[in-house]
Amino acid sequence: MELKYLYTVKKIIETGNYQKAAQALNYAQSTITFQIKQLEKELAIKLFEKEKQQMVLTPEGQEVLPLINQVIEASEALINFQTQDSGLKGSLTLAVPETLLTYKLQPIFKAFKAQAPHVKLSIRVMNCYAIFDEMVNGQIDAAFHYDVRNYPNRIQTHPIGTFPLVLVASPELAVDQRDFVTAHQTKSVCHIQNDRDAFYxxxxxxxxxxxxxxxxxxxxxxxxxxxxxxxMSNLGVAYLPRFTVEAELLQGKLIELETAIQDNHMHASFGYHQNKADTPTIRLLNDLIKQQLK
Incomplete structure (x- = not known):
């Protein structure tokens, strides 16, 4: 079995189809097709099927993907074993929502790069439902995210914090438009949002x-x-994690609007596949989380 075939599988998952994978790997598309057919023949399963305009893993492909990841990781570990530089090496693909990446995790990633400069760190920004799917399907190594669903046992998680949510507006918002408690209203206020599928x-x-x-x-x-x-320009209101607007609230650039939302907070976790629990990169991230997110 050719190791490069396994890397091709990962690149197809990442790019979504054979053509883009070929471009990324500098192969002809026929080479990608040949490699996958050879691998399917050796494994005696069908790895991919076409869904709309994308190539997605079959159920059998999803089952074998964790094993493919293990082979790739073992190969990289052997290559990096006792090389001239004893520091951490290899690659790590993380997924994280924009809010956590921008306002909470910068110190962690800065410290990680300082302590593991030879690790190829890839950070993908997406909403937490997409993160859940990619974690379950083995398309990413680890993730920081808000808790939206319960993972299967093969994925290990650790809490990193509970974060309150807040509805904010400009101090210029008309007083008669600030009531978000009274039921049965039609308001001439725009709801400004980023991703309609965001958990909050x-x-x-x-x-x-x-x-x-x-x-x-x-x-x-x-x-x-x-x-x-x-x-702040009074173009509408927004419902966001409080930590994203804390500075603007303290400075009076934004005001908090009252709501009757009962459970107005989110729990966040750091998750990774169980077979990665003892890898140096995951151990380092866990240590940094304890240091930075006390």
Missing amino acids: LKIFNKYLHNQDIHLETPSELWSIETIKQSV
């Missing part, structure tokens, strides 16, 4: 539905910093 937005949208509060058509800006600037 599901909480807020469910609350609006239950309270029968109707806002103007939402604006999707896909950047927390842009959202904050837009709210």
